[in-house]
Every structure is written in structure tokens, then in C-alpha cells.
Amino acid sequence: MTHLNSPHGGTLVDLLATDERREELKKASRDWVSWDLTPRQLCDLELLMNGGFSPLKSFMGREDFESVCADMRLADGTLWPLPITLDITEEIADQVAPGEPLALRDPEGTMLAVLWLDDRWELDRESKAKAVYGTLDRKHPGVAHLFERTNNIAVGGRLEGVELPFHYDFVRLRLTPQQVRNRFSKLGWKKVVAFQTRNPLHRAHFELTLRAAREHEANLLIHPVVGMTKPGDVDHYTRVRCYQSVLDRYPTNTAMLSLLPLAMRMGGPREALLHAIIRKNYGCTHFIVGRDHAGPGNDSKGQPFYDPYGAQELMREHQEELGIEMVPFKMVVYVEDQDAYQPLDEVAEGARTLSLSGTELRDRLSNGREIPEWFTFSEVADQLRRTHPPRHKQGFTVFFTGLSGSGKSTVANVLMVKLLEMGGRPVTLLDGDIVRKNLSSELGFSKEHRDLNIQRIGFVASEITKNGGIAICAPIAPYDSVRQQVAETVRPGGGFALVHVATSLEICEQRDRKGLYAKARAGIIKEFTGISDPYEVPENPEVRIDSGVLSPEEAAQQIILYLEREGYIGASTQS
Secondary structure (H helix, E strand, C coil): CCCCCCCCCCCCCCCECCHHHHHHHHHHHHHCEEEECCHHHHHHHHHHHHCCCCCCCCCCCHHHHHHHHHHCECCCCCECCCCCCEEECHHHHCCCCCCCEEEEECCCCCEEEEEEEEEEEECCHHHHHHHHHCCCCCCCHHHHHHHHHCCCEEEEEEEEECCCCCCCCCHHHCCCHHHHHHHHHHHCCCCEEEEEECCCCCHHHHHHHHHHHHHCCCEEEEEEECCCCCCCCCCHHHHHHHHHHHHCCCCCCCEEECCECCCCCCCHHHHHHHHHHHHHHCCCCEEEECCCCCCCCECCCCCECCCCCHHHHHHHHHHHHHCCEEEECCCEEEEHHHCEEEEHHHCCCCCCEECCCHHHHHHHHHCCCCCCCCCCCHHHHHHHHHHCCCHHHCCEEEEEECCCCCCHHHHHHHHHHHHHHHCCCCEEEEEHHHHHHHCCCCCCCCHHHHHHHHHHHHHHHHHHHHCCCEEEEECCCCCHHHHHHHHHHHHHHCEEEEEEECCCHHHHHHCCCCCHHHHHHCCCCCCCECCCECCCCCCCCCEEECCCCCCHHHHHHHHHHHHHHCCCCCHHHHC
16 A cells, blocks of 8 residues: 555544444543533544544644644644643533543533543634634624633543444444544555545536546545534535536546545635645545635625635645645636636637626526526436425424514514415414423523523424424524524525514613513512513624514514515415
């Protein structure tokens, strides 16, 4: 295997203990403090244990973390662009002394690894966001995750692997770096171009990967990310079926498909370097770096987070040290007269070219319109239609927010009745008081408990939505960050509409049948929204209504008109 590219740092890391040691660790772990890994941490742990993150041998300690944030290098000087850390709660961290074991478990309780703790520090979220992502804008998925879903304490230490996370989907395609290297050797592949993707493979992608392989006289590794990607991305099940359907279109024995369990940070140029290092560890010699590679799109002001060619420039700067050759993404367009894709800089002047944006593709899927053959292969279009039906066949969630007494429950009930009258889909009302009684009776009214209550509502709504039903939610939901979390939870499975019932505080107090506002102003009820606790007004809800001006029927009709405009209901609902 001497012809394969050497791993980053020279050695492919393997952290799995011997069979005898694994049994010893499993038995001892019954008495150890445990940490249930988050989805991102599960991905990171898998790539640590199987060598995808070579030369890392564990989650980073503070010295490596600070060095990577500041200089994109580990403390020993090795190039490494992004921090890989294990964040846990202060409660768990306080139970583990230096030198003691922390059992790392999956959500079902299976111990995957043990961390022998020797380092602990409090994360400075603001400094990390600025250093790693270059922004504090929470529209950046990495920044949002850092501030909203990351625990306060980071820990490091020696890592011993017990078993890799088990996956029940696409088992034959989930190859470790060593397995991919073995496959390359068996096939006699000496030069391999890796293609990073988190989207379905359309004809433009097919053409550019084919050209890249031919230009470099190399074979091709289609290596899609199947861990966490950008909110709103096509689910990995659909994407992998798309990749499988297209694979036979490549010349025989020139391309292979393997899945990468990476949790993306959408970290732009820094993340492009990480992607290249990972592919080097998998044995690849070349790596395609796209325009705005791993970019999260535009910020809150509508400007790109990163320079579109920043990733390619950073790759060039470190190319020799990286030890894997960059293949710059060439913009290809469809030339109608030739019925073929060509690099943009090779298209003859005056030639008619066609393009289709991601937004237009989604609109065509939502409205059941034709997807042109020149844009994507018919088998890919078929897979996308299976999981992205027209809107009138999708489930959706209507999520109300507003002050106590604003009229949310009344309008929500009217809306439910009107949607039931239309028929076509089951409708479920998740009223705030009902949810409190049946799902969250043990919770108080602290911000933490309020957020947890809303997250529970969001989870139930997402399940209803992805199964084709209609969920109507009517909590107070005073905090913007958790409302956004709910939207992100629901949208992969269908539609989501935020309805702000913008009734004034004065009117809400006048309607106060239970005397809650009076008790809050008297200090009897603590942390009452609008009085002693803030209400964060949504900036851009899909619908904003004022029940002080509109009757419940009129308010519900405004929502129905919105749903009709967006295609979720209407004449086609009956079909």
C-alpha cells in the first residue's frame, strides 16, 4: 500500500482497544460517571476512533484548543484548522476528578469510549466564534450551535475506544479510512479525486467530477457527508439513494461511493482544510474544493459570510504542507445547442446557456412542476419527488406566539376547526395549557424550563408534520432562540409558519380572566411574561395578527390566506 497517500501526521490513528481490554472497560464502566453524547459529538468520536481525524488521538485539551483557534495548528505545530472538543455540563464535570474515567455513551446507553480526564476549562463562546467562524452572527449555523447548544465546560484526556457507533442504514457504504484504503489497494487505484458533497448529485456535479477525474488521470471517490449538515439540507437517506442511482453512469470501475460521518460546522475556508485532511486520511491524492466551500450562505445583513474563493486561496497557501492536491471547482453550465455541460470559460460567445437555482428546484418540487432532464437525471428527480411531495401533500406546523391573553388559543381553535372542515389531513392542536398539563407538568417557569417545554412542543409538531399531518401550536414562546430551534426541527419534514399574535399588553390585561397579570404586578407570580420577564417580539413572522382589532374568525382567515398563497391548502387539498 505504499502508493497510497500517507495519513496526516504520518500514521493512521486507531483508538479501538483490544477485545480483552474492551470487555474490561465495559464491566468497569457500570460504576463510572457517564456522558450521553450529542449527535455532533457522536460524529466527532467516530472520526477520532477510526482515524478520520488523524493525527488527533482524543478530543482536544485546552492547549491544543487555544492553539488551533489562534493559529490553525496543534500545540506541536501540526496544521489543524478547527477545534474538536467535548463539551459537557458543569454538573457532570464536577463529578469527575483528574485521572478518573468518564464513560461516553450513545443515546441508548451503549458505552462507545472512555475519556481519562486530565483537562477541564470553561469555554469562551465569543472568543471561539470570532476566531473560528470570524463572526458572532447567529445566522451562521456554527455560531448558533456554539451559543445555543454547546455546554459550558470542555474536557480533554486520553481516549480509549470500545466500539464504533453502529449504523443501521447503508451499512456497506460506511467504510472506515482503513477500509477505504484497502479497497483502493485491491482495485489498484493510485490516484483518487475525492468529492465532498452534502447535496444531491445533479448533472453539473456529475460532469465536473467526471472532468476532474479525467484531467488528473485519477479515479473518483464520491464521499458525501451523512452527519450533521446545514439546517434545511436534503436528508441523507434521500441523498444517498440519489448517489446510488447515479453511480452506474460513471465509466465502469472508475468511481466508488462511501459515506462520511462528519458533523459539519459550515466553517468556510477553515473547514475546507479539514475536509482535505480527512480525505488525505482516507488515502485520496486530490480533493475538489468548490466555490464558497462549506459556506453557510449570507449573514443577517444579506452579505456572504466568506469570500467565495477564500477556501481555494487558503488551500493553495497550505497545499504543500497538506500533502493533498487541490482541484478547484470549475463552474460548468448547460449549453443548449450542444446538449452538454461545459466549463463557463470555454463557452462560445453568444451561446445559449441554461441554469436552475436551488431555490427554483425547491419551488418546482413544492408545486409539482417538471424538473428538466438537462438539470438532473430522471432517477435523481424521482428520488427527490418521493421525499419532497408538492406542498398540498406535505404536513405543516402553524406555531403561534404571543402574550398571555393575546387570543392565541382562541384563534388556534378556530383555525383547527376550519382546517378540519376542509379535510384531507389530520389536525392536532398543541395548546400551551394542555401541553403543560400532559407533557411538561413537572416543569417550572424559569427560562430553562420554558425553553424545554417549547422544545418538547417542537418535537411533537415535527413528528406530526413529517408524517403528513397539521400541527397547530399555541404556547407563549417568549424567546426568539427557541422559536428558531423549533422551526429548524420542523422544516426538514414539511412547512412551518410562525404566527405572532401581536395584541397589546393593555388589552391582554383587560382580558385577564384568571387575574394572573394582577398577581404578577403584585409580585405574587414571579417570572411572568410581559411583566417581570421579557417577551422577545418576532422580527419576521410569516403572519402577524392583532386580536384586539380582528375577530377570531378574521384572524384565522388571515392565516388561511397565507397557507393558500404558499400552496399548503386550496383546491388541490381535496385531491
